[in-house]
Amino acid sequence: MYPVSKEYKKAISESSRSFFWTGKITTKQGKEYLFDNKDIVKGSGYISRQCSGSSEIELGSVYAAELGISLFSNVDRYSLEDAKITLSFHLEVEDNTYEEVPMGVFYVAEANRKIKTLELKAYDAMLNLEKNFNKGLSSAFPYDFLSLLSKACHVELAQTKAEIEALTNGAELLGIYQENDIETWRDFLYYLAQALGCFSFIDREGKLRLIPYGANENKVVDSRHRYTSSFSDFVTRYTAVSSTNKKTEIAEYYSVKPDDGLTMNLGVNPLLQFGLEEKRKQIINNILTAITVVNYVPFESDTIGDPALDLGDVIKFTGGHADESKRSAITSINTKINGKQTIKCVGKNPRLANAKSKNDKNIAGLESSINENKLSIYTYVNALKIDLAAEKTSIINIEFASGDETNAEFHGEVILDVKSKSVARNIKAETTxxxxxxxKVISLPVNWNEDGKTVLTAYYVLDGK
Incomplete structure (x- = not known):
């Protein structure tokens, strides 16, 4: 939930409220156009966000937020290509005092001109990630991967290195299995967020943020603030995860006891293939711990609305036919500008999905994708520069597996940029x-600097010994 003041929370919970909307369009040439309530065509504006599909909760989702709005404006539609739109909600918290809540940063994808109005459709910076992925990347820590993504796609990160490392598996070294379906940075972010037990979205400031599902209550919505509401008669919860191991071609199953809930299928995640068996188990069990937090009642409700709500916020409903002992997480928000807000939580019924999830335990694996007489060449480049010092540092780490008899060659090349400290030399020449x-003895001191020496010791380690 966007951080707001106590006065805002009090005002938004009242039966009536005073508010208005403002926005700004900034073209690529830097020209700005301001607009407010009187410029917005009534009933035309909406902001739609989601972190899961239409039927079940997802890990790793990378959905883009959408803005649609019609304005009474004579702005040239051709000048709005990739223009930036910022939108804000202003709520009166005291007499003539308004608190602003930013509603996001969007980029124009379509601009259609009518006689008196301009129709705009825009999306957030998640679409910037539709750039070709760097296939040469091999392994790095999650924050290092995100830093590379940020530079390649020009999307700022909302979290610090410490905040990323605090996430599930955030401090683990992850390697990319080269036989994968990653084509864009957005594809890669899906797998990375899944490995971190999170979903990802672009926040209100236009920055990339990764968030896990939570259990702590963020807001109470009573019957006075709901137009309509529908609640399921079951609780969506997960007690197992399934992940396919490409090396063994087996779908591995990890669960907690009692195993009587849903199974989260991680599929073939390229970031969960390398490492020792114990390390892989640890990483996937960490994801299992993160997903077992999900204990939500699916719902859909039309409300008066609170623009400060975010995806993943945990809601408690009171009054009417709501069960006050249960909680739900927002997986979809549709906010109408100057209108109502529809919030939703999706989820499957553990009783109906039980048979299917148990069948997942017995999946024998994938068909072999290795063809006979096939020559495959893979290249790897370290993601970031490696600084060598007195301690041993791993610079090339190769783990190889084959499903058939084959021959393999490994060639490693290490390009070094060596800078040694210069050494001061001096000598005294004498003659008689x-x-x-x-x-008569004559002495002449001579001083000069020469390049120093650096000793580099290389180690070859086989089978970890």
């Missing part, structure tokens, strides 16, 4: 001059 019966 004899003139007649006299002799």
């Amino acid at each position: 001059l004899e003139i007649g019966d006299e002799s």
Whole structure:
């Protein structure tokens, strides 16, 4: 939930409220156009966000938020290509004092001109991630991967390195299995967020954020603030995950006891293939721990609305036919500008999905994708520069598996940029001059700097020994 003041929370919970909307369009040339309530065609504006599909909760989702709005404006539609739109909600919290809640940063995808109005459709910066993925990447820590994504796609990160490392598996070294279906950075983010037990979205400031599902209550919605509401008669909860191991071609099953809930299928995640068996189990069990937090009642409700609500916020409903002992998480928000807000939580029924999830336990694996007489060449490049110092540092780590008899060659090349400290040298030259019966000693000091030396010791480790 977007951080707001106590006065805002009090005002938004009242039966009536005073508010207005404002926005700004900034073209690529830097020209700005401001608009407010009087410029917005009544009933035309909406902001739609989601972190799951239409039927079940997802891990790793990378959905883009959508803005649609019609304005009474004479702005040239051709000048709005990739223009930036910012939108804000203003709520009166005291007499003539308004608190602003930013509603996001969007980029124009379509601009259609009518006689008096301009229709705009825009999306957030998640679409910036539709850039070709760097296939040369091999392994890195999650924050390092995100930093590379940020630079490649020009999307700022909302979280610090410490905040990413605090997430599930956030401090683990992850490797990319090269036989994968990753084509864009958005595809890669899906697998990375899944490995971290999160979903990802672009926040209100236009920055990329990864958020896990939670259990702590963020807001109470009573019957006074609901136009309509529908609640399921079951609780969506997960007690197992299934992940396919490409090396063994087996769908591995991890669960907690009692195993009487849904199974989250992680599929073939390229970031969960490398490492020792114990490490893989640890990483997937960490994901299992993160998903067992889900204990939500699916619902759909039309409400008066609170623009400060975010995806993943945990809601408690009171009054009417709501069960006040249960909680739900928002997986979809549709906010009408100057209108109502529809919030939703999706989820499957563990009783109906039980048979299917148990069948997942017995999946024998995938068909072999290795063809006979096939020559495959893979190249790997380290994601970031590696600084070598006195301690041993792993610079090339190869783990190889084959489903058939084959020959393999490994070639490694290490390009070094060595900078040694210069060494100061000095020497004193002396000579003796004899003139007649006299002799005289003349000394001349000589000083110079020369390149120092760096000793690099290389180790070859086989089978971890």
